[in-house]
Amino acid sequence: MRMPDTSEVLLQVEGVSLAFGGVKALRDVSLDIRKGEIRAIIGPNGAGKTSMLNVINGFYHPNRGAITFKGRTRAQMQPFEASRGGIARTFQNVALFKGMSALDNIMAGRTLKMRRGLLWQMLRYGPALAEEIEHRHRVEEIIDFLEIEAIRKVPVARLPYGLQKRVELGRALAMEPDLLLLDEPMAGMNLEEKKDMSRFIIDVNDHYGTTIALIEHDMAVVMDLSHRVVVLDHGVKIADGTPDEVKNNQAVIEAYLGVAH
Amino acid sequence: MLYREAGQFKTTYAEDMAIFPIRQDRMALAILLGIAFIGVPLLADFDIWPFGSDYLLRAILLPFLILALAAIGVNILVGYCGQISLGSGAFMAIGAYSAYKLGTGVHIPLAWLDFAISIPPLPVLLSILLGGLAAAVVGILFGIPSLRIKGLYLAVATLAAQFFFDWVFLRVSWFTNYAPSGSVSAPTLDFFGLNVGTPIERYMLCLIFVTVFAVLAKNLVRGNLGRQWMAIRDMDIAAELIGIRPLYAKLTAFAVSSFIIGVAGALWAFVYLGSWEPLAFSIERSLQLLFMVIIGGLGSIMGSFIGAAFILILPIMLNLLPTQLGVPLSTETITHLEFIIFGSLICYLLIKEPHGFARLISIGKEKLRLWPFPY
Amino acid sequence: MIALGQFLEVLIGGLMSGVLYSLVALGFVLIFKASGVFNFAQGAMVLLAGLALVRSLDLLVASGFPLWAAIVLGIGFAAVIMAITAWLIERFVIGPLVNQDGLTLFMSTIGVTFVLEGAAQMIFGSDAYPLRLFPTDAWFLFENVFPGGILVNKLDVWGGVIAGILVAGLAIFFQRTKTGRALRAVADDHMAAQSVGIPISWIWFVVWLAAGLVALVAATVWGTKLGVQFSITFLALKALPVLIIGGLTSVPGAIVGGLIVGAGEKLAEVFLGSHIGGGIEYWFAYVLALAVLLVRPQGLFGERIIERI
Numbered sequence: 001m002r003m004p005d006t007s008e009v010l011l012q013v014e015g016v017s018l019a020f021g022g023v024k025a026l027r028d029v030s031l032d033i034r035k036g037e038i039r040a041i042i043g044p045n046g047a048g049k050t051s052m053l054n055v056i057n058g059f060y061h062p063n064r065g066a067i068t069f070k071g072r073t074r075a076q077m078q079p080f081e082a083s084r085g086g087i088a089r090t091f092q093n094v095a096l097f098k099g100m101s102a103l104d105n106i107m108a109g110r111t112l113k114m115r116r117g118l119l120w121q122m123l124r125y126g127p128a129l130a131e132e133i134e135h136r137h138r139v140e141e142i143i144d145f146l147e148i149e150a151i152r153k154v155p156v157a158r159l160p161y162g163l164q165k166r167v168e169l170g171r172a173l174a175m176e177p178d179l180l181l182l183d184e185p186m187a188g189m190n191l192e193e194k195k196d197m198s199r200f201i202i203d204v205n206d207h208y209g210t211t212i213a214l215i216e217h218d219m220a221v222v223m224d225l226s227h228r229v230v231v232l233d234h235g236v237k238i239a240d241g242t243p244d245e246v247k248n249n250q251a252v253i254e255a256y257l258g259v260a261h
Numbered sequence: 262m263l264y265r266e267a268g269q270f271k272t273t274y275a276e277d278m279a280i281f282p283i284r285q286d287r288m289a290l291a292i293l294l295g296i297a298f299i300g301v302p303l304l305a306d307f308d309i310w311p312f313g314s315d316y317l318l319r320a321i322l323l324p325f326l327i328l329a330l331a332a333i334g335v336n337i338l339v340g341y342c343g344q345i346s347l348g349s350g351a352f353m354a355i356g357a358y359s360a361y362k363l364g365t366g367v368h369i370p371l372a373w374l375d376f377a378i379s380i381p382p383l384p385v386l387l388s389i390l391l392g393g394l395a396a397a398v399v400g401i402l403f404g405i406p407s408l409r410i411k412g413l414y415l416a417v418a419t420l421a422a423q424f425f426f427d428w429v430f431l432r433v434s435w436f437t438n439y440a441p442s443g444s445v446s447a448p449t450l451d452f453f454g455l456n457v458g459t460p461i462e463r464y465m466l467c468l469i470f471v472t473v474f475a476v477l478a479k480n481l482v483r484g485n486l487g488r489q490w491m492a493i494r495d496m497d498i499a500a501e502l503i504g505i506r507p508l509y510a511k512l513t514a515f516a517v518s519s520f521i522i523g524v525a526g527a528l529w530a531f532v533y534l535g536s537w538e539p540l541a542f543s544i545e546r547s548l549q550l551l552f553m554v555i556i557g558g559l560g561s562i563m564g565s566f567i568g569a570a571f572i573l574i575l576p577i578m579l580n581l582l583p584t585q586l587g588v589p590l591s592t593e594t595i596t597h598l599e600f601i602i603f604g605s606l607i608c609y610l611l612i613k614e615p616h617g618f619a620r621l622i623s624i625g626k627e628k629l630r631l632w633p634f635p636y
Numbered sequence: 637m638i639a640l641g642q643f644l645e646v647l648i649g650g651l652m653s654g655v656l657y658s659l660v661a662l663g664f665v666l667i668f669k670a671s672g673v674f675n676f677a678q679g680a681m682v683l684l685a686g687l688a689l690v691r692s693l694d695l696l697v698a699s700g701f702p703l704w705a706a707i708v709l710g711i712g713f714a715a716v717i718m719a720i721t722a723w724l725i726e727r728f729v730i731g732p733l734v735n736q737d738g739l740t741l742f743m744s745t746i747g748v749t750f751v752l753e754g755a756a757q758m759i760f761g762s763d764a765y766p767l768r769l770f771p772t773d774a775w776f777l778f779e780n781v782f783p784g785g786i787l788v789n790k791l792d793v794w795g796g797v798i799a800g801i802l803v804a805g806l807a808i809f810f811q812r813t814k815t816g817r818a819l820r821a822v823a824d825d826h827m828a829a830q831s832v833g834i835p836i837s838w839i840w841f842v843v844w845l846a847a848g849l850v851a852l853v854a855a856t857v858w859g860t861k862l863g864v865q866f867s868i869t870f871l872a873l874k875a876l877p878v879l880i881i882g883g884l885t886s887v888p889g890a891i892v893g894g895l896i897v898g899a900g901e902k903l904a905e906v907f908l909g910s911h912i913g914g915g916i917e918y919w920f921a922y923v924l925a926l927a928v929l930l931v932r933p934q935g936l937f938g939e940r941i942i943e944r945i
Contacts, residue, residue: 088503096495097491097492097496100495108488108505111492111505112504118486121485122477122480124484132484133274133275136278406926410933412742414880414929416674416876417879417926428915555743593757596754597753597754597762598758599754600751600757601750601755604747607743607750608728615740
């Protein structure tokens, strides 16, 4: 596996705290994501992993702390800033557009790249048609890459779960992101599907150099895939380092296995 | 054996993206358009009509075309963008009355400035299009709440539009040019020196409008904007996180939808009714349009036509069939029967096939493609 | 003192008719709380209940029953009709649509509205039928303070009393009975409720029945006021802004919302309407609701909605 060639930091989260009423989802968490790496966020259920992704792409607004992305520091991200800045995302429970075909879902991911206005689109002639075709080419490349040619015209609601996850990845890839957030990309998959998905994640990272932050429960997968791992427990960061460092960290073992008192 | 796509290979993405990628479908459409544009005028020319008069033209085809156009507008908002509207009638009214004012000349006295804004009567075509534009502007205004409120709440906001504009056109006599009865008449339908008067001329006018708008609408919904609308409809949060701006997507849906509904309203008033009262655009009209869209198919341009046809033809059938069978029903019973049939059909379709008749047809085509094998 | 007297009279009249709006709104809240269905058909249910009541009443009186017996039997008959309606709706519409989104359910109740309106008028007739269950004359209060006194309709007072009893009854039903508890469980999460053995279709039947009975009560009052006729269904449309203002899930909200709408539209009509042309009663409630939506989308008493992903 390729190691990231730079130590340049793409995204830095500093001292972020997030509370819903009395529930503290995140407590003073700091972490960095370096350009080109695969960064895993792990932890037991309710550790605040998904909250962390939500903070990064602006869906949740932290109560305290700062987020630095591509050199700009903000107290909080906004969803449109995140998507415009090149952060794409998949969801724990697939969040596809159910009434649309797989192709349309992925095409929707190109929204930010398409420029022609309402009137041109209405005529669907000349530049508007050319634009549509050009983006169709790009999307077909992604469809090829994810090996979902056969289902491109099928409404996604009719697809099995594993394929839906793949289409969702395709939609995120269509945004040509600099940072790709994957929330449990392999949840509920069988071994075969997990292997496929792992291959896609490594290929995305390898070929396009896309930085990836992923949440995953399958430890074997995490250890194989990621360059660095951060461990959360009850909203607190308890470890951060290479897979091997984390594996042997006492606090991590306790968090996962529980401590005898 | 007729309906086969074997051997029709698509070699470019443009071909694959056509509205009707299958040749047989394109032929069917061509035949339909041929009948509409050539067949019907021929019938009119030789005065051969089913039902013995031009009843078919005046009472069925003309309202069908205009309501189908309005239904396309409603479908864009409700079916494609998922924003429910119970105020479509009001937007038809805005289109109609704006076109009326522009077509008969606008005069706004500003007494305190000792000045008056006067616009001479505009050509009919321009008035109709500007009527649509006025509806679009109001549509955007009433769409703004949709950024904060969703679904059912929005239904109430659109109802507010419906009742407010009902009242405005009833009580603010400026809009009716101070007609004492509140009823107004359309200006002469003069298009570039061509006077549109006879039923067949009116029919052709509406047919051209509907065809053009249907094509434009179809282009929009299968393009980038259409995908944004559907994304907002299916999962607005995810849509926002992939860079779709809800503000832009929703307001364009409101604008485009209201524009089309407004134009339909202007046509309804000018071309179909001729003279009208605010009652022509009441809440019943709004519900009727919503029904057309649900029955025909949410999120389908073709469905808008099917729904409009169904809603118009069912009452006529209810009138004709029992009489033919020798058990004539009273008009009251027919009205009530209509209510019951529409209502149950809505419930049935929502349960069994939320995409309406349009989806049933495409399932039928799927079956036909594979016939005689079930799979 | 004339202006104050007039103001009070309009205010009281408005508040009283507001109570009647609340009566219809209550039916909405019941169903929305229990099944998340925004029931457009509530007005049609009022029409159906009213027609069933008034027609059976007329028939019974005409065939020689004493008035009290006719009233008891008539109300009983209307209640049975509402029960059948509730069962049919649960069995054929809401049951099969379980797990659908709110918009689909809402549109299905528009369908139900049409079926009920058509069926009710086909079976029971479509004229206006007068109903005389409550006195309709008026009291004049404070005649020594204000010239002419303040006019208060006895019917409106009856309406207020009935609404009070109804709310108290519903509160006891929700808080104290087993069915009420199950109902709240279903409202919270119908799948979880189902998994602990609450018979969900029974609960929904009960909810629709309760809404039907509330509609019957509303029909007795409104029917006495306006006569039982088709236009009674427009009440449902008036109840929508009441709900938005009060908050969709709140029984007190329905009451307060009704009062605000009732008083607001009467006052606006009398004191504002004369300046901008009459009839603003027609839309006042909606525009008020729109304003509330923009400032406080969950309504005055509604719960704040937190979105998760």
